[in-house]
Amino acid sequence: MLVVLGAVWFIPGIVLRRIAEKRYSVSKAEEQAKKIARLYPKEDTHDSK
DSSP: OHHHHHHHHHHHHHHHHHHHHHHHHHHHHHHHHHHHHHHSOSSOTTOOO
């Protein structure tokens, strides 16, 4: 019985933590990509021709 209660207590926490970590890492990667894109734009808009 104690094992079942422990499993019911810890397993959802582990699952939720993994979901939160994945969301955090994805958002950090997107934010980093935006910052890099701001530093190195793909098109040169200041072209003087």
